[in-house]
Amino acid sequence: MQDGNDSAAQDNETVVVRKPRKGIYILPNLFTLAALFGGFYAIVMAVDGRFDLAAVGVFCAMVLDSLDGRVARMTNTQSAFGEQMDSLSDMVSFGAAPALISYVWSLRGLGRWGWFAAFVYCSCAALRLARFNVNTGVVDKRYFQGLPSPAAAALVAGFIWLATDLGYKGSDLTWATFVVALYAGLTMVTNVPFYSFKDVSMKRSVPFAVIVAIALAIALVNLDPPKVIFGLFVLYGLSGYVVYGVRKSRGVQTSVISTSTDEPDERGLH
Numbered sequence: 001m002q003d004g005n006d007s008a009a010q011d012n013e014t015v016v017v018r019k020p021r022k023g024i025y026i027l028p029n030l031f032t033l034a035a036l037f038g039g040f041y042a043i044v045m046a047v048d049g050r051f052d053l054a055a056v057g058v059f060c061a062m063v064l065d066s067l068d069g070r071v072a073r074m075t076n077t078q079s080a081f082g083e084q085m086d087s088l089s090d091m092v093s094f095g096a097a098p099a100l101i102s103y104v105w106s107l108r109g110l111g112r113w114g115w116f117a118a119f120v121y122c123s124c125a126a127l128r129l130a131r132f133n134v135n136t137g138v139v140d141k142r143y144f145q146g147l148p149s150p151a152a153a154a155l156v157a158g159f160i161w162l163a164t165d166l167g168y169k170g171s172d173l174t175w176a177t178f179v180v181a182l183y184a185g186l187t188m189v190t191n192v193p194f195y196s197f198k199d200v201s202m203k204r205s206v207p208f209a210v211i212v213a214i215a216l217a218i219a220l221v222n223l224d225p226p227k228v229i230f231g232l233f234v235l236y237g238l239s240g241y242v243v244y245g246v247r248k249s250r251g252v253q254t255s256v257i258s259t260s261t262d263e264p265d266e267r268g269l270h
Contacts, residue, residue, distance in 0.1 A: 025077035031068035032082065032089050035061040039093025042157070046101040051170075054101050055161035059229070061093035062150040087129050094153035095125030099181070102156050106170030106177040117178045121156070121185035125149050128188035143193040147237060151194070152184040155237050158230035165226040187237065193247075194240040 038061030045054040068086060072078045099122035107114030128149055139145050159180045163173055170177065221228045247253070 025072070025075075025079055025082065027075060028068045028072035028077050028082050029085060031064050031071055032085050035064035035068065035093055036089040037061075038064060039089070039097040042093070042097045043100055046097075046104045051101065051105050051160050052164045054097075055157040055164075058093065058097055058101070058153050058157035061089075061097075062154060065090060065093065065150055083133075087133060090129055090149055091126060094149035095122050095129070098153040098156040098184075099125075101160060102177055102181050104170075105160055106174050107181065109171050109174045110178060113178065114174070117181045117185075121152075121181045124185035124188045125152065128152075131189070141198050142196055143243075144196050146190045146192060147184065147187040147194055147240060148196075149188060151233060151236055152188050154229070154233040155184040156181055158226070158233050162226040162230045184237070187240070190240075192240040192244045194236070195243070 038057045042054040042057030042061070045051070045057060065086070068082070072082055099118040102121070103114060103118040107118050110117070128146055131145065135145060159177065160170075163170075
């Protein structure tokens with residue numbers, strides 16, 4: 001009887017351990033929401049006819065988008081929710097926003113050809129983001145597979161910012177905007193390798209000359225931001241084809257897929 005009473009007492013004293021409630025990490029998602037706001041702000045400014053501010057909104061979103069992932073890794077706050085949130089924010093800021101800005105600024109003057117170019121850019125951004133999410137585990141981290149969507153958005157927004165700064169109207173550059181939008185959009189869905197800068201370690205010491213070079217680069221951008229920034233992204237937007245050509249001429253593998261997969265859905269995206 002004593003053993004039975006002891007076991008009953010132990011059962012009564014059993015503590016129910018509750019699983020911790022799942023939450024959302026605030027810090028990295030604040031950067032993601034700020035990037036999303038940058039894209040939304042760009043669309044609103046384009047509707048209001050402030051295309052210079054619309055371009056600045058896209059570039060601010062690009063800077064904030066580059067920080068959210070780094071912040072999440074530094075603070076060990078990565079999550080599946082954050083990854084999905086980041087993709088949705090990128091679609092707005094680097095897919096829908098540049099397409100709408102370019103259409104309102106210039107492309108609508110081309111009629112059907114105008115919304116054709118805007119839609120091609122927007123759809124290519126969606127396809128590029130979807131492919132990136134699927135191929136994350138099989139792509140060489142040193143390179144992007146196709147032009148990254150922030151750089152594509154920078155090409156379109158930078159072109160509009162520069163043209164506006166030089167005094168051009170959208171109606172003066174309809175076909176030029178058409179070409180830029182198509183180039184940026186279609187380059188996103190190619191297999192051309194673009195350097196990702198992900199192997200650059202911020203924790204590694206560098207020579208003093210590197211810091212001086214960074215200071216000079218910042219000063220150079222401040223001299224004439226529209227020209228310098230657009231010029232830099234034009235060079236980056238062409239760099240992938242240069243790398244592809246060099247690899248091809250040397251007989252080196254041009255694909256950035258580092259490992260193979262047996263999944264038929266993923267294999268078709270390579």
